[in-house]
Amino acid sequence: MARIVMKFGGTSVADLDRIRNVAQRVKAEADKGNEVAVVVSAMSGATNQLVDWCQKLSPLFDAREYDTVVATGEQVTAGLTAIALQNLGMDARSWMGWQIAVETDGQHGKARINSIEAEELVERMKQGQIPVVAGFQGIGPDNRVTTLGRGGSDTSAVALAAALKADRCDIYTDVDGVYTTDPRIVPGARKLTKITYEEMLELASVGAKVLQTRSVELAMKEHVRVQVLSSFTDAPGTMVVDEDEVVEQEIVAGIAYSRDEAKVTVRRVPDRPGVAAAIFVPLAEAHINVDMIVQNVSADGTTDMTFTVGKTDLPRTIAVLEQARQEIGYAEISTDPNVAKISVVGVGMRSHAGVAGTMFRTLAARGINILVISTSEIKVSVLVAAEYTELAVRALHTAYELDA
Numbered sequence: 001m002a003r004i005v006m007k008f009g010g011t012s013v014a015d016l017d018r019i020r021n022v023a024q025r026v027k028a029e030a031d032k033g034n035e036v037a038v039v040v041s042a043m044s045g046a047t048n049q050l051v052d053w054c055q056k057l058s059p060l061f062d063a064r065e066y067d068t069v070v071a072t073g074e075q076v077t078a079g080l081t082a083i084a085l086q087n088l089g090m091d092a093r094s095w096m097g098w099q100i101a102v103e104t105d106g107q108h109g110k111a112r113i114n115s116i117e118a119e120e121l122v123e124r125m126k127q128g129q130i131p132v133v134a135g136f137q138g139i140g141p142d143n144r145v146t147t148l149g150r151g152g153s154d155t156s157a158v159a160l161a162a163a164l165k166a167d168r169c170d171i172y173t174d175v176d177g178v179y180t181t182d183p184r185i186v187p188g189a190r191k192l193t194k195i196t197y198e199e200m201l202e203l204a205s206v207g208a209k210v211l212q213t214r215s216v217e218l219a220m221k222e223h224v225r226v227q228v229l230s231s232f233t234d235a236p237g238t239m240v241v242d243e244d245e246v247v248e249q250e251i252v253a254g255i256a257y258s259r260d261e262a263k264v265t266v267r268r269v270p271d272r273p274g275v276a277a278a279i280f281v282p283l284a285e286a287h288i289n290v291d292m293i294v295q296n297v298s299a300d301g302t303t304d305m306t307f308t309v310g311k312t313d314l315p316r317t318i319a320v321l322e323q324a325r326q327e328i329g330y331a332e333i334s335t336d337p338n339v340a341k342i343s344v345v346g347v348g349m350r351s352h353a354g355v356a357g358t359m360f361r362t363l364a365a366r367g368i369n370i371l372v373i374s375t376s377e378i379k380v381s382v383l384v385a386a387e388y389t390e391l392a393v394r395a396l397h398t399a400y401e402l403d404a
Contacts, residue, residue, distance in 0.1 A: 199254070243347060263336040344379065
């Protein structure tokens with residue numbers, strides 16, 4: 001007998017027929033003698049509708065009331081899923097984040113989980129009850145409902161699995177696992193049987209949308225075994241595990257891309273100590289995440305600073321830099337939103353030289369100019385013109401012999 005957390009995303013619970021399908025899958029696990037807890041997202045499109053209502057009423061809405069509104073999407077799904085399970089003869093009950101309680105900090109709209117009081121759920125599961133938990137939500141220090149940000153139900157599921165000391169956390173999505181790249185771009189992409197936490201974290205952070213980044217961080221920290229699989233087929237999924245569980249490690253696990261980037265260049269900045277802080281501290285204080293950074297020094301004692309931000313953050317980035325212009329002392333700002341970040345990820349890079357060289361040589365052979373480069377121990381990322389995204393992904397997938 002195992003204790004399993006089963007998480008179902010928005011497409012998996014998009015309508016009543018799909019909720020019935022979810023109930024059947026949950027019942028099948030329970031019928032094996034397993035203790036099962038379920039975490040659900042809002043029905044597909046529901047959160048977008050709720051967010052849209054808030055924005056139409058007031059662009060500068062109160063974040064506390066925003067959370068009250070958008071958290072209802074998961075509440076509806078949890079209740080409907082519990083009803084569907086009861087119709088199958090299962091003992092099921094829905095739980096909101098505040099009822100458990102999923103305790104978070106007070107950052108409404110992007111709260112982080114501090115702790116989960118799972119004792120009562122454990123007792124209920126031992127008695128054969130199936131708790132159906134509303135993902136994406138918790139309760140803040142002021143006893144108000146909080147939400148965890150987009151994709152937060154993944155984090156809810158992993159955190160609950162850790163609190164329950166579950167043997168596994170199954171994340172059901174509209175894909176049947178983690179692939180070497182996007183199969184829509186490369187039909188020959190291969191599904192991975194296993195992938196390490198570090199590789200999955202890097203892939204998630206550079207554009208792969210299979211799992212939310214924070215959920216992978218939490219899984220790695222708490223050693224929660226995560227399986228990614230489809231709600232619509234019975235095919236085996238991909239296990240996200242510790243590195244020592246992957247017997248034969250590929251040099252490169254996958255290729256990811258993101259079109260959500262924008263390039264910013266701050267030109268002719270005085271080349272002096274503290275200038276980087278003058279640029280990036282105000283951006284951090286405005287909660288703008290900066291990714292790739294390159295600095296060039298010219299002969300006249302000035303420097304150009306180039307970096308990337310999320311495309312949606314570009315207007316705020318320009319506003320922050322203009323406000324700090326006197327302190328920074330730059331001549332002008334130039335921006336380019338028509339860029340894409342292409343990343344090669346693999347733990348095998350630690351012990352194999354030449355991975356970056358292969359990337360640069362492959363892109364050069366296709367006439368693709370590299371705008372910015374950044375690296376980590378198991379990742380190489382480049383920024384290229386957005387029009388070359390698919391060509392770059394296909395070429396690199398072949399160059400690293402990832403094609404099926």
